[in-house]
Amino acid sequence: KAGVTQTPRYLIKTRGQQVTLSCSPISGHRSVSWYQQTPGQGLQFLFEYFSETQRNKGNFPGRFSGRQFSNSRSEMNVSTLELGDSALYLCASSLAPEGNYEQYFGPGTRLTVT
Amino acid sequence: SQQGEEDPQALSIQEGENATMNCSYKTSINNLQWYRQNSGRGLVHLILIRSNEREKHSGRLRVTLDTSKKSSSLLITASRAADTASYFCATGTSPGGGADGLTFGKGTHLIIQP
Numbered sequence: 001k002a003g004v005t006q007t008p009r010y011l012i013k014t015r016g017q018q019v020t021l022s023c024s025p026i027s028g029h030r031s032v033s034w035y036q037q038t039p040g041q042g043l044q045f046l047f048e049y050f051s052e053t054q055r056n057k058g059n060f061p062g063r064f065s066g067r068q069f070s071n072s073r074s075e076m077n078v079s080t081l082e083l084g085d086s087a088l089y090l091c092a093s094s095l096a097p098e099g100n101y102e103q104y105f106g107p108g109t110r111l112t113v114t
Numbered sequence: 115s116q117q118g119e120e121d122p123q124a125l126s127i128q129e130g131e132n133a134t135m136n137c138s139y140k141t142s143i144n145n146l147q148w149y150r151q152n153s154g155r156g157l158v159h160l161i162l163i164r165s166n167e168r169e170k171h172s173g174r175l176r177v178t179l180d181t182s183k184k185s186s187s188l189l190i191t192a193s194r195a196a197d198t199a200s201y202f203c204a205t206g207t208s209p210g211g212g213a214d215g216l217t218f219g220k221g222t223h224l225i226i227q228p
Contacts, residue, residue: 004156033215043157043202045215056215090156102147103216105156 004106018079025093032074037088118203118219126225133190135222137203145206150199
């Protein structure tokens with residue numbers, strides 16, 4: 001099976017712009033989660049989608065949003081970018097939305113905001 | 115906020131030695147998972163241990179879980195240079211319904227000296 005893929009792998013944006021990141025889960029996985037990783041805060045949960053519905057959201061401002069399509073592919077959007085949004089954004093897929101299944105991570109999208 | 119806290123933050127050992135990392139957490143959990151991350155890439159799932167399990171093995175990995183002390187340990191035996199990576203524990207709290215996402219610790223950076 002192909003693994004989780006994320007596009008683009010690297011991105012440089014300017015403050016105030018918006019960005020959309022894409023994630024394709026492993027075939028058959030219907031749950032997709034997004035995480036932000038920074039040196040200071042570590043790995044933090046952004047949100048999780050299952051069957052096109054957002055099931056849970058972490059403690060991030062409304063500038064961070066996402067969606068899931070009927071084929072389970074997911075996108076996350078960050079509007080009005082700030083310098084602090086520079087991070088590695090990781091997508092993970094799993095069979096079920098509950099936390100008691102292992103998650104399979106993509107390689108991440110490294111976003112740099114200048 | 116971080117649920118899990120790994121200890122030590124960094125560990126350097128000689129190839130062939132065993133490496134032990136510890137993780138402590140604060141709230142009740144349904145399962146605890148260990149992940150490995152190589153140099154800013156995506157995370158790789160290593161092992162999942164459920165709250166009703168005390169010990170689990172996978173190849174050179176041994177994980178223990180003590181729910182009374184809210185702690186877990188990861189032992190890597192006969193370490194190899196390729197084991198050099200950051201290791202994270204992550205806790206899943208949903209008992210089977212409702213996803214909270216995984217809560218990660220800040221990780222242990224393991225360096226295997228050849």
